[in-house]
Amino acid sequence: MKYGIICAMEEEIRLLLSDMTDCTVTEIAHRAFTHGTLYGKEVVLVQSRIGKVASASTATTLIDRFAPDCVIFCGTAGGVAPSLHVGDVVIGDKLVQHDFDCGVPERIFEIPLLGIKYFKTDASLNQALVNAVKNYINDEMRNDIPDRYLKEFGIQSPAVHTGTIASGDQFICDNEKNQWLYTHVNDLACVEMEGAAVAQVCYEFDVPCAVVRVISDSANDDSNVDFARFVEEAACHFTRGTMKAFLTAQK
Numbered sequence: 517m518k519y520g521i522i523c524a525m526e527e528e529i530r531l532l533l534s535d536m537t538d539c540t541v542t543e544i545a546h547r548a549f550t551h552g553t554l555y556g557k558e559v560v561l562v563q564s565r566i567g568k569v570a571s572a573s574t575a576t577t578l579i580d581r582f583a584p585d586c587v588i589f590c591g592t593a594g595g596v597a598p599s600l601h602v603g604d605v606v607i608g609d610k611l612v613q614h615d616f617d618c619g620v621p622e623r624i625f626e627i628p629l630l631g632i633k634y635f636k637t638d639a640s641l642n643q644a645l646v647n648a649v650k651n652y653i654n655d656e657m658r659n660d661i662p663d664r665y666l667k668e669f670g671i672q673s674p675a676v677h678t679g680t681i682a683s684g685d686q687f688i689c690d691n692e693k694n695q696w697l698y699t700h701v702n703d704l705a706c707v708e709m710e711g712a713a714v715a716q717v718c719y720e721f722d723v724p725c726a727v728v729r730v731i732s733d734s735a736n737d738d739s740n741v742d743f744a745r746f747v748e749e750a751a752c753h754f755t756r757g758t759m760k761a762f763l764t765a766q767k
């Protein structure tokens with residue numbers, strides 16, 4: 517089994533990269549694809565950069581050139597569902613491109629020709645990831661992230677949620693857009709900028725995929741977490757911890 521793992525930002529992928537062994541790095545279209553062993557499993561790890569085009573092109577190259585058996589995207593997101601707090605983790609069971617609109621109101625979000633609005637992720641990967649996140653939060657999180665950062669970010673006992681993740685080429689940080697998204701997207705949990713693009717590519721190549729996001733902000737006017745610090749001091753640990761627990765538990 518070969519796992520494809522994608523993160524958008526350098527700060528998110530750094531810890532995973534430093535844990536990889538037996539690596540071969542291949543540069544294609546300004547992306548470094550690192551093929552090697554991670555926590556005992558065969559992995560191809562790559563930084564996509566930010567946004568739907570960057571992540572779709574990265575996923576396409578990853579699948580076409582390295583043939584992973586599944587693709588997992590890890591990163592941060594803005595929590596829209598009122599039950600979500602900074603530090604909670606969302607596993608996307610469906611992904612939608614919230615900025616896709618061909619001008620026909622009843623077909624908003626629908627991708628032409630595919631006729632799909634919501635791309636489903638792989639149920640068994642999702643279940644394994646829910647378990648991995650829970651294990652990380654219970655067993656390792658407090659060793660990785662010092663108390664002062666947990667306090668600074670307001671993280672107490674993070675919860676794991678499953679729901680819709682909406683992606684668009686926009687950092688969402690205003691109440692009006694937040695409310696519009698919550699009203700128009702079914703079962704919306706959080707917003708980010710890559711997941712649905714990767715899910716569409718995986719759908720078209722028929723490769724199982726999953727998207728894991730730790731909540732970094734509340735995608736509205738009163739977001740008071742410093743995003744850059746959150747990625748640097750917390751998100752990278754969630755990503756490494758989750759992937760470590762996930763890959764270690766895989767047969």
Ligand code: SAH
Binds near residue numbers: 708
């Ligand atoms: N300010 C940073 C970029 C942040 S873009 C810079 O200039 O480099 C935000 C990244 O985190 C994207 O990869 C996106 O997937 C995710 N993200 C976190 N919170 C988000 C939000 N509220 N809206 C959209 N994307 C968000």
